[in-house]
Amino acid sequence: MSITYLEAIREAQAKLLRDDKRVFIYGQDVGGSFGGAFKATKGLAKEFPGRVLNTPISEDAMVGTAIGAALEGMRPIVEMQFADFSSIALNQILNNAGTHYWRTNVPIPITVRLPSGGTKGSGPFHSQSMESLYAHYPGLIVMTPATVEDAYTMLIDAVAIDDPVIYCEHKYLYYHLKADSLPNDRMPVGKARIARTGRDLTIVSYSAMLHESLSAAEEIAKEGFEIEVVDLRTVKPLDTAAVLASVARTGRLLAVGESFPWGGVTAEVIARVATEGFHLLDAAPARVNAKDTPIPYHPNLWSTHRPSSRVIAAKARKILRE
Amino acid sequence: MLLTRTFEEKLASMYRGGRITGGVYVGKGQEAISVACGIFLQKGDIFAPLIRDQAGRSAFGEPLVDVARTYLGSRTGPMRGRDGNIHRGSPRDGQLAMISHLGAMVSVVVGSLMAKRGRGEKNFIGLTAIGEGGMQTGATHEGMNIAAVEHVPLVVVATNNHYAYSTPNDREFACANLVDRARGYGFEGYELDGTDLAQCLDVIGTAVKRARAGRPPQLVVASILRLAGHGEHDDFSYVTDDIRKEPFAIDCLQRTEAFIKERELADAATLQRWREEAAEEVENAFSAAQKEPVPNGEEEDWCAISTRDLVDEIE
Numbered sequence: 186m187s188i189t190y191l192e193a194i195r196e197a198q199a200k201l202l203r204d205d206k207r208v209f210i211y212g213q214d215v216g217g218s219f220g221g222a223f224k225a226t227k228g229l230a231k232e233f234p235g236r237v238l239n240t241p242i243s244e245d246a247m248v249g250t251a252i253g254a255a256l257e258g259m260r261p262i263v264e265m266q267f268a269d270f271s272s273i274a275l276n277q278i279l280n281n282a283g284t285h286y287w288r289t290n291v292p293i294p295i296t297v298r299l300p301s302g303g304t305k306g307s308g309p310f311h312s313q314s315m316e317s318l319y320a321h322y323p324g325l326i327v328m329t330p331a332t333v334e335d336a337y338t339m340l341i342d343a344v345a346i347d348d349p350v351i352y353c354e355h356k357y358l359y360y361h362l363k364a365d366s367l368p369n370d371r372m373p374v375g376k377a378r379i380a381r382t383g384r385d386l387t388i389v390s391y392s393a394m395l396h397e398s399l400s401a402a403e404e405i406a407k408e409g410f411e412i413e414v415v416d417l418r419t420v421k422p423l424d425t426a427a428v429l430a431s432v433a434r435t436g437r438l439l440a441v442g443e444s445f446p447w448g449g450v451t452a453e454v455i456a457r458v459a460t461e462g463f464h465l466l467d468a469a470p471a472r473v474n475a476k477d478t479p480i481p482y483h484p485n486l487w488s489t490h491r492p493s494s495r496v497i498a499a500k501a502r503k504i505l506r507e
Numbered sequence: 508m509l510l511t512r513t514f515e516e517k518l519a520s521m522y523r524g525g526r527i528t529g530g531v532y533v534g535k536g537q538e539a540i541s542v543a544c545g546i547f548l549q550k551g552d553i554f555a556p557l558i559r560d561q562a563g564r565s566a567f568g569e570p571l572v573d574v575a576r577t578y579l580g581s582r583t584g585p586m587r588g589r590d591g592n593i594h595r596g597s598p599r600d601g602q603l604a605m606i607s608h609l610g611a612m613v614s615v616v617v618g619s620l621m622a623k624r625g626r627g628e629k630n631f632i633g634l635t636a637i638g639e640g641g642m643q644t645g646a647t648h649e650g651m652n653i654a655a656v657e658h659v660p661l662v663v664v665a666t667n668n669h670y671a672y673s674t675p676n677d678r679e680f681a682c683a684n685l686v687d688r689a690r691g692y693g694f695e696g697y698e699l700d701g702t703d704l705a706q707c708l709d710v711i712g713t714a715v716k717r718a719r720a721g722r723p724p725q726l727v728v729a730s731i732l733r734l735a736g737h738g739e740h741d742d743f744s745y746v747t748d749d750i751r752k753e754p755f756a757i758d759c760l761q762r763t764e765a766f767i768k769e770r771e772l773a774d775a776a777t778l779q780r781w782r783e784e785a786a787e788e789v790e791n792a793f794s795a796a797q798k799e800p801v802p803n804g805e806e807e808d809w810c811a812i813s814t815r816d817l818v819d820e821i822e
Contacts, residue, residue, distance in 0.1 A: 209625075235625075241656055246614035246649035250657075253553075253618025256598050259625070261618075276608050276646065281615065283811070284606070288590045291598045292813040323811035348812040375817050422819035461822055 188367060191359035193333045194225050194298075196367060197340035198262065202233045205260060208344060209236040211247055212264030212298075222266050223300060223359060244273035251295045252282050260344050261295050268299035268353065269313040282349040283324030296343040301329075301353040302393050302443055303475075303491050308482035314392070314475070317442070317449030319351045320421040326350045327421040328374075331395035333364035335418055338371035346374070355393040362396075377424035379431065383413035386437040386501055389428055389454045391417040394441045400494035401501055410505055420450045428454060429462045436467035437504050441497055446474035468507035473500050508538040508704070511562040512760050513785040514571060517793065518578060522739045527578050529591045534559030536702075536734035537666055539759035542566050543707035544634055544664050547715040548601075553619045553633035555603040555612035558593040559666070559733075560636050569602060571788060575796035588802035609641030613650025613663065620659035632660040632718045639728075640671030642688075643679055651724070655693035660718040662725040663694070664711060666701060668733035669755070673745040689726040701729035702757040704766070732756035 188196070201208045210226055216239040220227030230237035240247050244265065251261035265271045271278065278297060286292040303312040320327045326348055330336045336354060343350040372378060380395060381402050390398040395416045402412035415431050417424060432438050438458050440451035451472035458470055473492040481487050515533040522531040534541055537559045545566025548554055554567050565571065576584025577595040586595050586604075596604025603619075605612050616633040623631050641647055642665055654661045671679050682688065689696025695717065699710040707729065714725035732755055736743040750756060767773050773781075810818055 241649070241652055243614075243649035243653055245611075245646050246617070246653040249611060249614025249646070249650060250618035250621065250653060253615035253620070254622040255618070256603070256615070257619045257622030257626075259618075259622045273645075276611060277614075280606050280608055281611055284590075285598075285604070286813050287811045288586060288594065289596060289598055289604050290587075326812065326814070326817055346814055346817070348814050348817070419817075422817050425820070457821070 187363045187365060188333060189360055190333045190336045190354070190362040191223060191225060193337035193364070193367060194340060194354055195227060195229070197337045198226060199229060199232065201262070201341060201344050202229060202236055205344070207258060207260040208262065209238065209254070209259060210262045210264060211238050211240055211251055213240055213242055213266045215239060215264050221264060223356065225264065225298070244270050245277055248274040248277035248295070248297065249281065252277060252285070252293050255293045255295045256291065262344060263295065263297045265297065265299050267311045268301040268315050269310050271297065271299055271315060278319070278325070278349065278351070279322045283322050285324070286348060287324060292347040293349050294347045296340070296350045296352055299351060299353045300356050302355040302357055303480055303487060304356050305484045305487060306482060307480070309479040312480040314353070314442070314444040316351070316353045316420050317444040320450060320453070321448065324349065325421065326419065327353065328419045329353045329392040330418065331358070331392050331416050333362050334368040337367050339374065339418070342371070342374045353392060357393045372418070375419050375422045375424060377418055377427035378416045379413065380416040381412065381414040383411035383435060385410040385435055386412045386439060386505055387415060387428070387431040387435045388412055388439045388441055388497070388501065389415045389417060390441040391420060391450070392443065394443050394492055397492060397494045398441050398497055401497035404494065404498045405501055405505075412501060417450070423453060423457070425457045425461065428458060429465065432458055432462055432465045436465060438466065438470035439497070439501055439504055440470070440472040441492055442472070442474050443491060444474065446472070446477050449474070468504050471500055471504055473497050508542050508562055508760055508763060509781055510571070510785045510788060511538050511541070511565060513782070514574065514789045514792070515561060517789050519739050528580065531578070531739040532558040532593050532737070533735050533739070534561050536731050536758060537668065538562040539704040539707045539763065540664065540666050540701040540711070540729045540731065541636070543704070543711040544636060546708070547712050548632075548634060551601065551628065551631045553601045553603065553616050553631070555605060555616045555633070555635035557605060557636040557638065557641070563636065564602065567602060568600070569597070571792040572795050575792040576799065579796045580801050581796050581799040582802045583799040584796070608646065610637065610644040610647030610650055613637070613647055614653055616661060617650060617654045617657055617659050620661060621657055624659070630719055632662060632715060634662040634664065634715065637663060637665045638671070639665060639667035639669070639676065639679060639685060640674075642685060651692045651694065654724045659724065660721065662711070662714045662718050662727065664727045664729065666729045666731060668731050669750060670733055670737075670746065672737045672741070686726065686728040692724075692726070694724045694726040695722060696726040696728065699727060699729045700755065701731035702755060702759045702762050704759060704763045730755045731759070734758060
């Protein structure tokens with residue numbers, strides 16, 4: 186049997202609905218026989234009547250409703266149809282959910298699922314990676330699973346956490362990524378994973394970019410360099426200790442992310458290594474991000490806009506030469 | 508109403524004396540509407556007040572000392588100096604802590620009501636306040652629509668005080684009457700004269716009853732003139748002489764006092780005693796809050812999440 190990243194997300198939600206009466210799913214087209222734009226909730230409405238609910242096209246009210254339900258003890262999962270549309274709900278997520286515990290001492294245990302990242306032909310409004318934006322604001326936990334196993338266990342963890350969690354699931358990985366089975370064990374939330382060991386350069390990445398980074402590392406291995414690849418898993422909290430430990434082994438750092446370049450996760454990784462581990466670096470750190478333009482529609486443009494293993498490998502070679 | 512007016516007059520005078528940091532927002536002219544919002548609520552109900560709802564908050568059980576604590580930044584108060592003035596709340600008691608972004612609380616109340624229904628609770632309602640200014644936001648639109656879709660027992664009390672900060676109604680909306688929107692959302696809608704306490708109690712009380720009885724969500728649109736600035740920093744010089752002569756510009760508190768005298772419901776001595784009691788209660792609230800410690804940045808627990816082992820540590 187094999188299970189995809191998308192099926193893992195569905196299975197995690199089925200388990201959550203089965204095990205915890207407080208859980209319900211709220212989003213556009215998630216209910217009925219349709220099961221969501223990507224089928225991440227396929228069959229769940231039938232299996233769990235009244236707990237997988239279609240909403241109007243009202244992202245602000247979807248999250249507001251989830252906040253209110255969470256205040257009354259529920260554990261809502263909000264599915265945004267695309268991460269891009271969560272911009273409509275920014276106010277509820279950042280200003281309401283994100284400030285609530287700090288202001289009132291009462292946390293808001295909601296999980297907002299964001300189908301994130303680029304796929305061919307999706308264009309500027311169905312391709313965005315918003316983890317950097319959410320990580321910037323206080324009061325939120327931001328998850329970016331890169332494997333089928335993490336997609337499953339981290340969604341279960343997200344719902345168990347008492348604070349608001351932004352769960353960025355990558356659409357490109359939905360069908361491309363497969364595992365033999367669902368995991369029984371899980372890594373702790375907030376801890377990075379060494380996805381590939383190496384001694385010459387550390388690439389820090391997450392989500393779909395982990396796989397581009399791993400491909401780049403395989404390519405470079407043919408040239409005699411061993412790259413260590415760190416999968417952040419959650420970008421907030423950011424496992425600085427794991428990143429520093431890796432850079433201590435390799436002396437070189439490349440941060441790779443799919444979100445826009447200004448500020449963001451890659452800038453944060455480099456800032457932390459530069460301030461806390463400057464002495465570990467044998468070369469200037471670097472980063473690869475998407476370009477600083479809206480995300481293009483045509484595949485020829487999109488494949489250049491998005492960081493690819495080719496661009497990551499080129500940047501890695503440059504750092505290795507220094 | 509009298510307690511709120513007395514409290515807020517004291518608050519405004521402290522603001523002018525430089526004793527309050529940040530803004531002061533009062534409900535002068537809106538006390539009759541607001542008290543009617545709070546007074547019919549019971550334990551188990553949800554109240555999401557807005558910035559001019561001291562009367563409703565008090566009627567639903569908010570201790571006056573908590574208001575004083577919030578304005579003075581007391582570390583003992585519900586907001587512990589982390590948020591001030593009207594953003595306070597006690598979510599575990601059904602008093603939600605509003606954010607400044609108008610309309611955001613409508614859908615939050617909807618969610619709380621859905622959860623209560625899901626748990627099998629009975630006879631609960633939610634009530635949220637909005638103004639004619641806040642009615643023009645996308646969040647209010649989304650919230651009211653989703654309330655009707657989810658068929659929750661919600662009452663939305665919208666006070667048209669005729670100005671969104673300084674902007675008059677003709678630059679706020681172009682429909683003939685805001686209550687017409689009730690039909691568009693699938694609400695039941697009513698209008699009332701917010702200067703008339705009896706009408707406020709009757710119409711809002713009826714809306715609360717209808718919501719409890721399982722009717723569709725209720726919209727009440729009340730008309731008044733805001734008798735103060737948007738906040739105490741605002742001299743409200745933009746309020747025209749003409750509008751001050753409108754019937755909706757009458758002070759609800761004065762009108763209520765006149766009603767009491769006319770019907771001989773209380774004599775002058777009793778009214779005077781009520782005023783003295785209110786003043787004493789206000790003094791007690793402020794003097795208690797003033798004795799309490801204020802926060803200290805060096806000792807503050809700078810942590811925005813409750814899950815301590817997931818705090819992002821930045822050097």
